Amino acid sequence: MEIAGAMDFSDEWKSLFPINASCTPPLLLSGSSAESILGPLIFNPKPKTLIHLYSSDSLLPPLNPHPNLSLPRFIVTSTHDAPVLPSTASSVSSIFGSEQQNDATSTLIYNRLEFLKYPNSNSVIVFFPTGGNSEQVGFLVLHVKVSDVDVQLDNNDDIFKASTGFSYRILRISANQVANSVFRTSKSTGNSFSAIGCILVYTMYSIYWFVVGIKTLDSSLERPSLIGMGGKKFKTCSIVHACWNPHIREECVVLLESGGLFLFDLEPYFKSHSSNANVKGKRLRVPWNDSVNSIEGIWLSCEFSWHPRILIVARSDAVFLVDLRLDECKINCLVKVEMLQLYVPAEKEQILAFTKASSDGFYFVLASGSFLALCDVRKPMVPVLQWAHGLDRPSYIHVVSLSKLRSHSKDSAFNSASESGFCIILGSFWKSEFNMFCYGSPLPTPTGSIVSKLSKTFRTLYAWELPSEFMLSGHECHCGTCLLREELSKDALPEWIDWQQKKEIVLGFGIMENDFSSLIFESDEFGGFTLIRLMSSGKLELQRYYASWVSVKNVEYCLEKSTHLENHLLYTLANEEYKFPRRFKYLKLDYLCGNLNGNLTELLVAKLKKPCNGPQGKESFSQEAHEILCEKLNACGFGRLRSSSANSAVFNDVSLPASIHEVALKRLWAGLPLEVLQLAFSSYSESLEVLVDDKWVALEFLDVPDLLQLPPFVLRKSSHRSNKWSKKVQRSDAIVGPVLPLTVLLVVHEFRNGCSNLEEKQGRFSAEEELIQQCNEVMQVAREIAVAASGSELHNNHAVSLADDREETWVGSPKPKPFVLYHPVANNCSTMAHVQGRAVNRDKIFDTLISHVREEKCCTSDKTESVGKEMFDDLCPVELKFDTPVKTFGPRGLKAFNVLKRQLSNWQERFDPYKEFQSKFEKG
Template sequence: MLRCNEDEILLFFPVGENSDLVGFVKLSKRKFKIPVVIADTGGDVFRAEESLNSRILQISVTSGGGGSGKSFVVGFLLASTLYSVDWFRVEISNPGSDLERPVLVHLGKRHFSHIVVHSCWNPHWAKESLVLLKNGELFLFHLESIAAIDKLPVKLEGTKVSVAWEGCKEGGWLSCDFSWHPRIFIVACFNVVYMVDWRLENSSGISVLANIEMFDLNHLVRNDRFIAFCKAGSDGFRFCVVTEYHLCLLDIRKPLMPALQWVHHLNNPRYINVFKLSELRTNSTEEQYKWASESGFAILLGSFWDCEFNLFCYGPSLPTPYGSVASRVSSFCNSLYAWELPSELCLLGNRCNCGNCLLKEDCYKTMLPEWIDWRQKEELVLGFCIISGDTWDCSEGFTLIRLVTSGRLELQRYFASWDFISVKPEESRKRLSSQIEDSRLRAVSNQKYKFPRRFKYLRLEYLHGYIYGDLSNVLIKKMQNIPSRTISPTQDRRELISEMLRSVGVHQVGSSPDLANVFSEIGSPMSIREIGSSRMWAGLPLDLLQMAFSNYAELAEVLLDQKKIGIQFLDVPNSSQFPLFFLRKPCNLSNKLPQNVQQGDGLVGPVLPLPLLLTFDDFDMGNHNSDLEENGYSSDYRLTHQCNEVLEVANVSLESCCDINGNHNVSLADERKEKMECTKESRTLFFYKPGAFSDQQDEPFVEDKTFSTFLSKVHEKKSTSISMKKRFGLEAFDDLCPVQVKFTPLSREKDSLVDSSPIEFSSEEMTQYNKLRNQFLLWQKDLKPYQDFCKAIQK
């Protein structure tokens, strides 16, 4: 919220298909008794002209500016995405006329190589802001330097605040803000709250205001951490921090000594803000509460997802008679006290808390399937702002404006009183005239959708069980409710699958192929995860592999809502290829075909994922219970163990075998982890890590080597005596790439993968090929990433 004047405010929120645009409306009471939403032409919300190209995660505003003539500056706005921050100037163009409208002017942008954790405005200087990154770096930005620039937006550089952090867990930064001085900052991470003194820009002094060990006296908080942080009051001396269990008020003048502390009993609260009680009890007519309103504060803490918010009130001690001992003590001891117990603040004012309604709500929650969160069926508040003042009819309370998931702006009036006030719902809760169509929980587009929206919910019990490590229990429950029946094996399918396994070196069905054969079949670069998964697919029992594949004749009976649906799976080709059974070309047929069209009996699939089959395999071996207890989740454990084995064997091979040119060779004679002997016929393998992984120093995720490490094979060297003009086959492409490339010819008649005779080129085709090849080699020579890649292979 940003105030334009006493009777007009601006409300800002993300809009757009990916919430990547700043949208806003004006709320005015200048000419009307009730607030009226002023929107853009056609009733749509005002929007910034430029998209931020990423989802907006935070919007912050500050007042200030001025001006006259055709535009009037009312403040500034910054919008943060995952890796960037944008700054805007908020103007009112043509003020006082019929053409008056709010405008956002894009001032500048800054991209970062690390995640933006938090950004805030300087309350001392209106055009200065602070940005905290996930790696702990602090940047200070000034907008004064671009005031006279005509060509906007500009790229802002900012000033880096050099700080040597100590004691903070890596990647655990939470928030930042300004303290009582414009060059003193408060920075919070998951386990420590720091004060950074940057008044001498050449050096930064840091001190600890709070740490998570302050709560070690309670056995419940051994694994506790700070999860929310904000400034308390405008003086910059007090701050609030929230843990999973506690709410704590801090004073920088007394570090490591909480001024106040509560047990909040809220589930994962991430929103926190501090208000003066005078803002929540405007123009109170009761004289006995006047002192409390002027001296007290209220901390609003809660969670939007659970829609639970509590008010924690605090302030000085009660007034005492002049000359008493308590009066003399209070003159030099400014202690703070918690006032009463926390009170609930319901953002959805139409919610009834009577016993009948609460019982119905609990019954409704238990009736929903376990994979559907009941909150996805409820109307949630996405954001809100609190308005106080005579103009907004906030006597004896305050007005709250909220944006809900249905896209509506709603106004709710709250009354502060010891007595129960009977107010009709239609009088206390009003729906504003504008509806925001770009709510993040709705399917949206830039154009109005002309057709009715119908949503279907899929039963994803198996996926839910796999994500939460409970797949085996889900399968056990399902099998108990399904009558037992045997699966009749198809002899043709068994023979086809067995033939495919033998073609890639699996001579004993049900056992994994030798790693030597697996390495020899690698063509283009494959991650360790892909190699391990392929080997596990090839090692599954034949009965399980039969369950994993089907044909379109069997899929013709698949119905959804009593209607046939078009299903496409991966076509399993007849030719021997690696990896087995996945990463295939989709079949160009569908089960939704006319009856006179022959669908064929070719295999398609897999129709069941690997974790499901591995869990079934554990059931057959009878060790699923012990595996789950000892290793957590059996299928993930087996796949991780398989990938580690592949990685270890490849590492041992590359370290132990080296030819005279320094190239690493792998012997394909044995799959054991022992040192392998090198032979002249051994094929050359190399490790490769894509630049997307190697350039990231502080990734937003924990790197898994099985995904980021690729293994590939260099093609065999051909004799240099062979003239290029005599090479009329696919081997002519070998010199263009250090990676061994396998070609699977396409049938020109059926456009499907089949075995065919080697392709040969005519002399005219080779002449044109040589011309293109020379141009391509020159391009490779000048391309630095490619040259670096070739050098990495030779190491």
């Protein structure tokens, strides 16, 4: 009992119970008794306070408009035979880590708006990325007046722009207020530039600095301007985060994905009052050892702590305190992700967002996939507060004083709570979800009292009420009808369209200063704040929020809301309208649909049973095309009569490495009678044309090559014409094809053999099963002619020598060429693992390869230098074929060939997969 009592009164023990994850969290102030002290902590958009400031395509991010599926949605939509639940797909995708960073989600991680206040003025500069690739810094000025806001643009009524000099996409902009400095920009005109601050802009691999100021033209006109101070490129590692030093305003630190830290000093620039000064930077020697620098950890962010040489660096699995005050850097672990996994069953819990929580540098906030934690650098490994946030992969986190959110109030009863309280805004721009988490002292004390001063050093912090939803866009209505309507609209969208591209979402926001808000709006009962937000439709808006006891439904928007999501595609639209007429063609692809659905046989048999009364049925095939096909098949070893020599011909046709699937396809093609092949290969004069827009258009096919091959003639040149004949390109009589797919020909062949029960379920013919059977037969033939040669062992070398055929199983055929059957090293399993008895695994028929071994030519006493195609024989262990006339090389050609041959040999010796590939042939 004594231990339990001690644990009950321990702050460390209480902090282990997350808010929203336990029934009665010990560090939660809630209920009617707390309301009378804390005041209202829910913020709703105030009706009829929305002000449209500016709209332009320059405010839109250039996201990829092409549809793409996320990994969970790909898993769900790609498994039709065995449906997968969305929860299962999400759990599977989580094993592979985060998704690609070059999509819309990675672009919308950061807040796209950044504010810098004019000193001693009611004006603020708003910065944001702009340009075709967000490679420029765009900005405009908001001049706050009584009940109004003026937007200052450039002379062309467009936003101000400043270029970094490169086309790299800007990821984030950070502003910093500095002391006023005057720069002389022109001696002849006397124009001056008064600096009011500076900004840093970083892309994936570079960072740039700008001085922000007011340029005075002709002693009368003032306009904001940016002057570049230079930049730094990192060639080997990308930038993860960059931040200003709050203690020394002219310094900033950069964190790389490798964990490297760089400190840059802008003080020489401001001291010289010249734009020619260089920004000094140095690498901070932080000894990340193996225990700290985990392979799985991903560096996230960094912030300055309570001292200008103490940093807080966050990674996906831990948070570290880096002390650089002495010559030897000291690293202490503040947080491990394991301490957040007490209530999480998943093993892959990671830190997703991090930021500093107060100006003193002691407190910081981090968010994982499930929890939000408030921590103190003075209490390592123990969170001060925890919440179960319930958000989907939050990426944005920001801490703001409650006095800023409840400013300009009529009722002063809760001013003490406002001064001592804070609010954490957590969410995701891409998911369009944000929540507010309020916290502060257990009992707010009057500002300036002794108790208040002592509590700022070491104090117990409590969560104030449960988290509340933050309607950032101001347009949501979360009543049951609106939520159901929105979910139904999402389900109606195609699988490759993200609903975020159809709905207007917020891309960035900022809270105006309290003195600015008082000029525009009247005071509220319990106070409020004024929000400036950037919408995905390219609009910059301003709206007032007020503190309330309950979340109020947006009835006005609810009544006007459409039943479907609107189009707000998140990419810059082209300035020109689409010039060409929009025409839609509808094709009847019944055969393709039948093949995909597995009922091609029934469809074809039903068509074949119907007599053809059209002109196509009376046309006869060209006798010349028939003879050409016969000659090509005879040259490859196929006579008119099929026999066991077909196996030998198919294997002898394999020159380059081919899979079991490819050999089986060739065997099916070569096994078709000439009457059926006549349907697949014909001349252009026999090819039917298609009626498109009342015009007959010729179809496009490939010519049958002169190089000896079996159908479907894989090695051939591309066509030299389009689908329209012209005076320059006349209609030729070349043999082309295949004009029909193999699956159709197999069904026609079975139908011609008199199989009348093809439509019946019991005797239904399947082209897919026929292919699998052929793959089994190809493997069986390979195993029958496989003998141990040259001491090769199948189990050890993944290779089978087909060189010796002592039993001469191919009757009536010459001895086959040496073969090698092998499996690439890209797969960890052996070749024998893909063969079970006499059947081949369906998933492995594509990566079990078979190939010829090039025949060694007899060496003669007269060594003559090769000048023809034979000089390429020793470049590759497989047999090479050339579909080109024989040419001889001169002295210059031989010299160039020898240089290229040496380079190829060097590459072959260094490339391990090729060496492994070549060893199969040597052992065979």
